[in-house]
Amino acid sequence: MRLVAALAAAMVVAACGGSAASDDGVLRIYTSVTESTVDAVVAGFETANPDVTVEVFRAPTGEVAARVAAELRDDGLRADIFWLTDPLSIQQYDRDGLLRQWQPDNVDAVPEEFRTDSFFGTRILNLVIVADQSLMERPNDWSDLTSIEGDVAIPDPGFSGSAFAALGFFALSPDYGIDFYRRLKDNGGVQVRSPGDVVNGVAEGLYVAGITLDLTARGAVEDGSPISLVWPASGAISLYSPIAVVDTNGSDTAEAFVEYVLSQEAQTAIAGTGWEPIREDVDWPYAGAKQTIDWELAFDRQEELLADYREIFGG
Secondary structure (H helix, E strand, O other): OOHHHHHHHHHHHHHHOOOOOOOOOEEEEEEOOOHHHHHHHHHHHHHHOOOOEEEEEEOOHHHHHHHHHHHHHOOOOOOOEEEOOOOHHHHHHHHOOOEOOOOOOOHHHOOHHHEOOOOEEEEEEEEEEEEEOOOOOOOOOHHHHHOOOOOEEEEOOOOOHHHHHHHHHHHHOOOOOOHHHHHHHHOOEEEEOOHHHHHHHHHOOOOOEEEEEHHHHHHHHHOOOOEEEEOOOOOEEEEEEEEEEEOOOOOHHHHHHHHHHOOHHHHHHHHHOOOEEOOOOOOOOOOOOEEOOOHHHHHHOHHHHHHHHHHHHOO
């Protein structure tokens, strides 16, 4: 199920409400975050809280949304925690009143642009440029992708939350606008499914460059792939991976888990799995200039932005 369709399903049934979770010493986390990252954090939390058993349902964003929708429709939402990949995937739950409004004691460790009154950034995902290593003139910034010689790969914003972040950034920016995608298309832009497909396509010589996540590109470079990671001169497009307590279910234990995820210990573990930590006091050797987007505005205009994009790339 595509991201947009799954979120729409959640919107339809959200008003049905949910039953309170049983006080059985079990903390239930619904997440789309990478397995190694979730496992590392959960292991640390369980070590510090041996009386708590953590149950994790981990799946792609669309599958998580489908499960939430089904539970809201049937016996009630069982999750205590949502830990998702990007702000778009959690904003509808917030609008529907499913999330607890509160502030963790260590919330100040999260930069203001990466938190709200009900969900908080746990790691930062950066969209960067990946280029064929053999290019004589590599792109230096986003605008170079519209004039480079050769096909450029673009991940599908209807499938990938990070790809939608790129669409939101470019379409809502006065420096680019939706015309950025028209210029990409006119210059040989090709839509692929995901940021990982971008890296694979560039590595295989199908495309000369593309838009992808820094972790994906960095991993490929470290594995010897013939690509280069280019951090755009004007800044990577940054999005944050939010965590929230489900209001009807979340206990003090759920709040304690969020506090732990934002702690230096857990943030160090997150950095150890390859993602940029949300805390600035945790070492991260790959930091560069960043640009963020107005997620509230992007969410409100989601259907419009995707429709404009589809007029250009189809789908």
